Amino acid sequence: MKTLHHFHGGVHPEQHKLESSALPSVCAPVPQRLILPLQQHLGTRAKAVVRAGDKVLKGQLLARAAGAMSAAIHAPTSGTVLSVDFHALPHPSGLPDLCAIIEADGEDLWAERAPCDFRAADRAELRAKLRDGGIVGLGGATFPAHLKFDCKPAREIRTLVLNGAECEPWITSDDRLMRERAAEIVRGIEILRYLASPGETLVGIEDNKPQAVTAMRQACANTGIEVVAVPTLYPTGGEKQLIKVLTGKEVPSGGYPLHVGVLCSNVATAYAAHRLINCGEPMISRLVTVTGSVRTPQNFEALLGTPIEELVKLAGGALPGSAGYILGGPMMGLHVSNGWLPVVKSTNCVIVKSPQLFPPLPPALPCIRCTRCADACPADLQPQELYWFAKSRNFDKIKNYHLFDCIECGACNYVCPSHIPLVQYFRFAKSELRALEHESAAAALARERYEYRQMRIERDKQEKAEKLAQKEKAALAARQSAPATGVSQDGSAQARIQAALERAREQAAAVKPKNMDSLTSQQQAEIAEIEARRAKARELAQGQASGKTEQATDEHG
Amino acid sequence: MNPPYIHQAPSVSAIMLKVLLALLPGIALTIWYFGPAILVSLALASLTALATEAAMLKLRDRPIKPFLGDNSALVTAWLVALSIPPLAPWWLVVVGVAFAISIAKQLYGGLGNNPFNPAMVAYAVLVISFPAQMTHWLAPHGLGATEIDFISQLRYIFSGALPGGTAFDAITAATPLDTLKTQLHLERPVKEILGMPVYGYLAGKDSEMVALGYVAGGIYLLLNRIITWHVPVAFLGTLFGVAGLFHLADPGLYVAPLFHWMSGAAMLGAFFILTDPVSGPTTPKGKLIFAAGAAVLTYVIRVFGGFPDGVAFATLLMNLCVPLLDAYTQPRVFGEKGGKK
Numbered sequence: 001m002k003t004l005h006h007f008h009g010g011v012h013p014e015q016h017k018l019e020s021s022a023l024p025s026v027c028a029p030v031p032q033r034l035i036l037p038l039q040q041h042l043g044t045r046a047k048a049v050v051r052a053g054d055k056v057l058k059g060q061l062l063a064r065a066a067g068a069m070s071a072a073i074h075a076p077t078s079g080t081v082l083s084v085d086f087h088a089l090p091h092p093s094g095l096p097d098l099c100a101i102i103e104a105d106g107e108d109l110w111a112e113r114a115p116c117d118f119r120a121a122d123r124a125e126l127r128a129k130l131r132d133g134g135i136v137g138l139g140g141a142t143f144p145a146h147l148k149f150d151c152k153p154a155r156e157i158r159t160l161v162l163n164g165a166e167c168e169p170w171i172t173s174d175d176r177l178m179r180e181r182a183a184e185i186v187r188g189i190e191i192l193r194y195l196a197s198p199g200e201t202l203v204g205i206e207d208n209k210p211q212a213v214t215a216m217r218q219a220c221a222n223t224g225i226e227v228v229a230v231p232t233l234y235p236t237g238g239e240k241q242l243i244k245v246l247t248g249k250e251v252p253s254g255g256y257p258l259h260v261g262v263l264c265s266n267v268a269t270a271y272a273a274h275r276l277i278n279c280g281e282p283m284i285s286r287l288v289t290v291t292g293s294v295r296t297p298q299n300f301e302a303l304l305g306t307p308i309e310e311l312v313k314l315a316g317g318a319l320p321g322s323a324g325y326i327l328g329g330p331m332m333g334l335h336v337s338n339g340w341l342p343v344v345k346s347t348n349c350v351i352v353k354s355p356q357l358f359p360p361l362p363p364a365l366p367c368i369r370c371t372r373c374a375d376a377c378p379a380d381l382q383p384q385e386l387y388w389f390a391k392s393r394n395f396d397k398i399k400n401y402h403l404f405d406c407i408e409c410g411a412c413n414y415v416c417p418s419h420i421p422l423v424q425y426f427r428f429a430k431s432e433l434r435a436l437e438h439e440s441a442a443a444a445l446a447r448e449r450y451e452y453r454q455m456r457i458e459r460d461k462q463e464k465a466e467k468l469a470q471k472e473k474a475a476l477a478a479r480q481s482a483p484a485t486g487v488s489q490d491g492s493a494q495a496r497i498q499a500a501l502e503r504a505r506e507q508a509a510a511v512k513p514k515n516m517d518s519l520t521s522q523q524q525a526e527i528a529e530i531e532a533r534r535a536k537a538r539e540l541a542q543g544q545a546s547g548k549t550e551q552a553t554d555e556h557g
Numbered sequence: 558m559n560p561p562y563i564h565q566a567p568s569v570s571a572i573m574l575k576v577l578l579a580l581l582p583g584i585a586l587t588i589w590y591f592g593p594a595i596l597v598s599l600a601l602a603s604l605t606a607l608a609t610e611a612a613m614l615k616l617r618d619r620p621i622k623p624f625l626g627d628n629s630a631l632v633t634a635w636l637v638a639l640s641i642p643p644l645a646p647w648w649l650v651v652v653g654v655a656f657a658i659s660i661a662k663q664l665y666g667g668l669g670n671n672p673f674n675p676a677m678v679a680y681a682v683l684v685i686s687f688p689a690q691m692t693h694w695l696a697p698h699g700l701g702a703t704e705i706d707f708i709s710q711l712r713y714i715f716s717g718a719l720p721g722g723t724a725f726d727a728i729t730a731a732t733p734l735d736t737l738k739t740q741l742h743l744e745r746p747v748k749e750i751l752g753m754p755v756y757g758y759l760a761g762k763d764s765e766m767v768a769l770g771y772v773a774g775g776i777y778l779l780l781n782r783i784i785t786w787h788v789p790v791a792f793l794g795t796l797f798g799v800a801g802l803f804h805l806a807d808p809g810l811y812v813a814p815l816f817h818w819m820s821g822a823a824m825l826g827a828f829f830i831l832t833d834p835v836s837g838p839t840t841p842k843g844k845l846i847f848a849a850g851a852a853v854l855t856y857v858i859r860v861f862g863g864f865p866d867g868v869a870f871a872t873l874l875m876n877l878c879v880p881l882l883d884a885y886t887q888p889r890v891f892g893e894k895g896g897k898k
Binding site: 007008011013014169240244250251252253254255324326330331332333334335353358361362363365366367368369370371372374378379380381382384385401402405410413414415416417418419421423424 | 568620
């Protein structure tokens with residue numbers, strides 16, 4: 001039995017897992033129209049390779065990874081690309097982003113699938129496959145998988161952690177996935193192990209999912225992968241928290257798991273990697289929990305791009321009195337009101353909201369410094385201080401109090417007796433700080449440029465002055481050496497004028513249009529005619545202008 | 558709409574209500590031993606607090622309803638009422654509470670923004686401005702020269718008149734701490750002084766029982782996680798330690814540490830006053846230093862100072878240090894070097 005460690009704080013929100021975890025997952029039918037944002041991952045938006053009107057097959061590339069920090073997007077079904085255009089998206093900013101919209105043809109015809117034997121493949125080649133297969137971290141951060149597993153040989157990976165904690169209330173998609181497809185997950189883990197070659201491989205699952213633990217233990221038998229049931233405590237599924245619980249190691253402040261020799265990946269990511277490498281199917285679908293105020297909460301295997309209201313309909317429809325959805329869990333999820341928003345790679349759960357399940361909060365009161373937030377913080381921060389500094393825009397101080405170690409888990413917010421939206425304050429402060437840093441970097445660059453320019457001007461001035469001084473010196477020397485007689489000076493002046501005139505004549509000859517040299521007589525006649533017309537027009541214009549001025553003077557007179 | 562969408566916390570008003578509940582055992586014992594006069598003080602204090610709070614909120618153009626409902630003004634009011642003599646002219650408690658709410662709390666920005674404990678500010682103002690009224694406490698049963706009934710007490714509180722022939726001094730007494738100080742000045746040894754009828758098992762007769770009532774309330778607060786162990790343990794521990802050292806050095810001149818525990822506002826301070834989150838530090842280490850400092854100051858003021866008790870001034874002085882304490886006792890954050898493993 002592995003000795004487990006614990007992290008500071010954490011909260012025990014009501015689980016609400018049983019509602020949706022009881023039923024087996026169901027494959028959702030292909031919707032008529034699919035909306036595929038080209039940015040479904042952390043990093044740069046994928047670059048579209050299809051245009052409106054193109055016919056696509058299931059699994060065909062829609063957009064390829066643009067740059068290192070990006071991942072590809074594929075057509076989840078066969079059909080026609082209706083448009084590649086800007087649409088509103090499930091994102092806190094609410095800003096529109098580029099989406100490909102596909103009208104399904106109902107055939108659901110696969111493009112050619114090319115499974116490969118990963119053990120025979122080169123690691124770099126495998127990573128490229130992950131990128132082109134659109135594999136990103138499905139735990140929520142959607143970090144491109146090929147980058148996560150781009151481990152330098154110098155960095156030894158001691159532990160590969162598979163995150164099956166699923167600590168957020170209501171969500172059961174990983175739970176169902178582990179129960180139903182444990183063997184496939186393990187085959188995916190083998191691929192990740194091949195990439196990272198870790199000393200040990202651990203699967204962390206919260207102990208409120210005993211069936212998932214059992215299923216995974218069975219599937220992991222004789223593989224060297226250890227499945228560990230960890231105590232249920234939000235946010236154990238946080239990467240840093242799970243690593244602490246399983247290994248006792250703390251990811252350094254501001255650092256990555258790699259810094260302590262650990263890699264952490266979601267079980268759903270491992271499953272997606274299996275589908276890609278072993279079956280040749282890129283990331284085009286995922287398990288989504290549909291729960292909350294719906295008739296039959298359950299999990300669906302949904303194609304990316306499926307509008308969430310389609311899934312809600314499949315779950316028996318929203319109960320009367322429902323309003324709005326939460327994408328993700330109730331602690332960190334995103335509130336949206338549009339039902340036509342699509343399932344994307346990070347959509348693990350759709351919670352239909354109702355005032356009964358999620359009652360509105362009373363207005364916030366001032367902070368009474370009770371430090372319940374600090375007691376709950378899994379990053380050992382002092383949220384009450386951070387809040388104070390964020391509110392007073394004291395951004396220097398707030399950085400010293402480790403704002404950027406905040407994982408925005410919402411535990412502080414959850415326990416605040418004054419109902420202060422702490423997470424919002426922290427997000428605000430983070431974005432302000434990022435903006436400030438951006439600004440100061442820009443200012444530094446501008447200053448550098450300005451200083452360089454000043455330096456250059458100064459240098460030029462100096463050089464000019466030096467040249468002038470030298471010239472004068474030379475002239476003085478010449479004057480002193482030559483006999484000072486007025487005649488010779490006059491003569492030299494005359495000669496210089498003559499020379500200048502000669503130069504001017506040469507220049508005039510040089511600028512004469514060269515294409516006039518070899519013209520036919522007809523062309524010459526045409527040119528002459530045009531010139532004549534121009535001259536006439538000019539004359540006419542002059543005449544009118546002078547007439548006008550005369551008129552004008554008359555009027556004034 | 559922003560995450561998290563679920564919350565599970567007692568509201569501020571529920572927390573404050575629990576503090577009020579926790580004060581009930583102490584209040585009940587006060588009534589049992591010293592009669593129901595304290596109820597009049599508590600009622601006066603509560604009414605004054607709510608009226609002052611509402612008036613100040615109106616002046617400050619703040620919403621009245623959410624803030625009046627947070628119960629924090631009542632906590633201040635009750636603490637003021639419990640720290641001044643029950644048999645005192647009505648205006649004493651009114652002035653104290655009005656000062657606490659208007660000056661010490663609302664002028665600093667209201668709930669959550671007061672750097673000093675409002676109840677202790679009120680106590681300090683009263684003890685400096687009206688020392689005579691503040692040092693005459695009801696004598697325990699059977700110790701005063703005479704005892705007057707509740708109706709007469711009421712009449713005294715509101716009109717200042719006592720039943721014919723009763724002297725004010727006959728029904729009141731100095732506090733056990735005060736008596737000790739006076740008697741020590743007369744160079745009587747501690748042992749002899751503690752033999753006086755005003756003293757009970759450990760400290761003042763009857764008042765030590767009230768202190769026990771506050772301990773019970775404090776344990777309730779600890780169990781309900783309204784307060785943490787840091788402040789009570791550090792305060793009582795340090796008070797015990799300092800008093801113990803002096804007592805060991807000269808038992809004839811310095812009373813035993815348990816006397817200090819059970820006298821004056823030590824227990825009220827340890828569980829209800831120094832634990833005020835608003836005016837206290839937030840870090841665990843800060844809380845320990847804060848409470849230990851308050852204990853040392855309390856002892857120094859009690860033994861070497863001129864005031865009957867030291868908890869109020871010690872609290873206010875330590876309140877001053879809170880920003881520094883917080884700044885210098887920031888705990889290690891997750892993943893920071895030099896941490897425990």
